[in-house]
Amino acid sequence: MTIHPKLNVVPFVSVDHMLKLVLKTGIDTFLKELAAYIEEDFRRWPVFDKTPRVPAHSPEGVIELMPTSDGTLYSFKYVNGHPQNPREGRQTVTAFGVLSDLHNGYPVLLSEMTILTALRTAATSALAAKYLARPTAQTMAIIGNGAQSEFQARAFQALLGIRKLRLYDLDPAATRKCARNLEGLGFDIVPCSTVDEAVEGADIITTITADKRNATILTDNHVGPGVHINAVGGDSPGKTELSREVVLKSAIFVEFPPQTRIEGEIQQLAPDHPVTELWQVITGAAAGRASEHQITLFDSVGFAIEDFSALRYVHDKISGPALFEELDLLVDPDDPKDLYGMLVRCEQAMLPRAKAS
Amino acid sequence: MTIHPKLNVVPFVSVDHMLKLVLKTGIDTFLKELAAYIEEDFRRWPVFDKTPRVPAHSPEGVIELMPTSDGTLYSFKYVNGHPQNPREGRQTVTAFGVLSDLHNGYPVLLSEMTILTALRTAATSALAAKYLARPTAQTMAIIGNGAQSEFQARAFQALLGIRKLRLYDLDPAATRKCARNLEGLGFDIVPCSTVDEAVEGADIITTITADKRNATILTDNHVGPGVHINAVGGDSPGKTELSREVVLKSAIFVEFPPQTRIEGEIQQLAPDHPVTELWQVITGAAAGRASEHQITLFDSVGFAIEDFSALRYVHDKISGPALFEELDLLVDPDDPKDLYGMLVRCEQAMLPRAKAS
Structure with missing residues (x-):
């Protein structure tokens, strides 16, 4: 023994x-x-x-x-x-x-x-963006400046070198808090007073709002060609952040389809709407971004493996x-x-x- | 706030x-x-x-x-x-x-x-016996003298006043350990060298063995009229302790049927074999023991509510x-x-x- x-x-x-x-x-x-x-x-x-x-x-x-x-x-x-x-x-x-x-x-x-969850969520978002965003991406809009926002900013800086941030929150105090917490780290931060302003020129749009029931944060006119959307917030049945049109015009990447179909943005779509599993993009078994103009969407809900x-x-x-x-x-x-x-x-x-x- | x-x-x-x-x-x-x-x-x-x-x-x-x-x-x-x-x-x-x-x-x-699980399992066993064993029960056989055995003995003493114990284990050292641990507490302990000897004159038979694959600890000739069987051990799919005949001749009481049908002794029976839920006996919604001669079986697998x-x-x-x-x-x-x-x-x-x- x-x-x-x-x-x-x-x-x-x-x-x-x-x-x-x-x-x-x-x-x-x-x-x-x-x-x-x-x-x-x-x-x-x-x-x-x-x-x-x-x-x-x-x-x-x-x-x-x-x-x-x-x-x-x-x-x-x-x-x-x-x-x-x-x-x-x-x-x-x-x-x-x-x-x-x-x-x-x-x-x-x-x-x-x-x-640790805030860190792993941010790390997973940045990992997905590394495979899905345009390699030239420089500017990220963060819609929702609550408890998770700074972690997202730090992860995108650490993994993708993103330094230009455009911040928006319904509550301007949240934006001030986020900006203050990120001071002195080499970010170029623009606080914005509307979603329209925040997404202006953004290569990556991170939505990370909470407490909303099917709130539509991003609509069709917010999302230009080539953008990568990192949809993190609002992940539960009956809670979404993107308009159906935005989801429909995107190439959709998910963690675990059976969970995402219930909790994610794609709960708005038909249950057989095509999605790609992120792990297959990472192994090379599936294609990621198809072109400079494609809109990619990481419909993140958080999975046990992370x-x-x-x-x-x-x-x-x-x-x-x-x-x-x-x-x-x-x-x-x-x-x-x-x-x-x-x-x-x-x-x-x-x-x-x-x-x- | x-x-x-x-x-x-x-x-x-x-x-x-x-x-x-x-x-x-x-x-x-x-x-x-x-x-x-x-x-x-x-x-x-x-x-x-x-x-x-x-x-x-x-x-x-x-x-x-x-x-x-x-x-x-x-x-x-x-x-x-x-x-x-x-x-x-x-x-x-x-x-x-x-x-x-x-x-x-x-x-x-x-x-x-x-x-705490050893204590709650023993407390649940004794609670079930309080409703199912003959009120005159005095002697309990404990088949399997491992880690859980003393807790069962203490619970049956505390709740039912059981003081006469007949102990049996394949490993005589386990029986000696159990007897030693229960010294000086007012028990009358008889170490036995066979199951047959252990069940002699027992009003209650507790089976609490482990590590066995469909081992048959109790067969038809072990179980006389009026006995209450407290079947605690061997609770998982493919693991049972009682012969099918013993289970068939007993009035069967269980915690949560969907779980017991998979894990308990009744996995040996047809999926619609009648069982009574213990909680209904406790509330009075269902009958417990029907007569002095009936054999009652508490087919215990342990449930989350305990x-x-x-x-x-x-x-x-x-x-x-x-x-x-x-x-x-x-x-x-x-x-x-x-x-x-x-x-x-x-x-x-x-x-x-x-x-x-």
Whole structure:
């Protein structure tokens, strides 16, 4: 029998540790390395067990479990979406996740994933744009300047060198916050007061709004030839951001069609409307952008494999710097078959010492 | 806006805290109170969202997620089953779980559940027997003396006053361990060297073996009139403990038929073979034991609602004694819409102080 030290312990990356891990690595490097992990996992897409999300709905929102496995490792993410939460100071979306060894079922990592999800979403967006946007793209419009916006900006800068940003939000304070957070990083930022102004001359349009029910952020006249649309926000049944015309005139790229047809922009289209899976563009099995004039659309809803990649990356990163805590989450009795004996011995240890003879 | 202190914190009950919570409460009291929570939730069974388990299989075993919700609270359990794990000093089954507020999606408890699952399984078994065994039952045979056996013994003692135990295991060392762990608690224990010997005069027969593929532990001649069978072990597709004849001659009670038909002893029977749902016996909507001579069978596979009850109970218990840690699992930015700003401020805090003017 091999003796493993501390079989009870699961490494835990708290919010504080995640912030420090990201900053210690450098946000640009973190996003680039994370995108490389996602790209690696997209290349071997067919090996993954692709289970649909498991939702629990309430009138206020949804809690979802997102499991997947590559046959060696297993991950799941717990994520909630409750648009009214900010009214009480809570996040609309929070998340945590677990990475496990599929062969023995033991978790090897518990991690906060609110920050990590923002990073993986941005890294996936930039990865898709690397394959789909025109290589000459320089300017990105960001429609929606909330919690995810800066991460998108940083990822597009890190992976594609995008430095010109045109920001728009219904709430000008959100735009100011976004611009302020991105100060001093080499961006050329233009705050805009309408969507029309924001998309002017943009090579890439990122829509990342929330809390809207089938709000039409982008209409036909907003989208010129050659644009790449990175549709990130509003991803759930009954929530979309683009007009049907915009979706119809685009070449559409998605993560996992069965999920995107329910949650994505393409829920507006016929269920057999042709779409291309992003992983096939990455492996070269399918074509990406066909011409300089084509409008490409990455209809992003977020898929479990991206979370798997993110947890796999964080697990590899924390083996270096000790940016985790040890969580006493699993039992490790002296004899694996003697679970109850743990209670007996704990009780003995808690008793006042018997007098020595 | 209401200001909540420490919105980032999730109470965490470690293995050590769980042991101490159980011992501080007293094992008997813990089992009785836990059974009362389970009984309460079984009484309102129809309000629960009953999702099937979500499995991830490998050649060595399975990882499962078990979510449920009563419309106010939400829970899920992560549990693995890997029969070969003890060879490397790991547990066959480990588990942890989360209880959340369904209305805002925020977790309110993260808890170890390896010990808690053993306790909830035993409490559910004893609860079922309270409704199904003959009221005069005094003697219980326990076939299989592994990790779960002492918990079953303690629960049947606490809830039904069972004190006479007849123990049998293929491995005599397991029986010795079980007997030793139960010393000094008022049990009258008879170690047995065959199943035949163990079931002699038993009013209740608990089968709780593992690692067997369709092993037949109990056959027709083992089960006399009036016996209550508590079939706990071997609960997965292709794994059963009772001969088909034993199941056929019993009145069968189950937790959640769609799950039990796949995993339980009744996987051996026709898919429309009549079974009674335990919760209906508890509410009085269905009859329990029909006569002194009837053989009753609780075909237990473990259902998510029992884990929900267990987490709800632990959550209520820890509000008294401070038997938990505070886990920095969720983000709590100053402005809920400024997630990225957490990175900015963390970076500023990490920088060497700028000189004061």
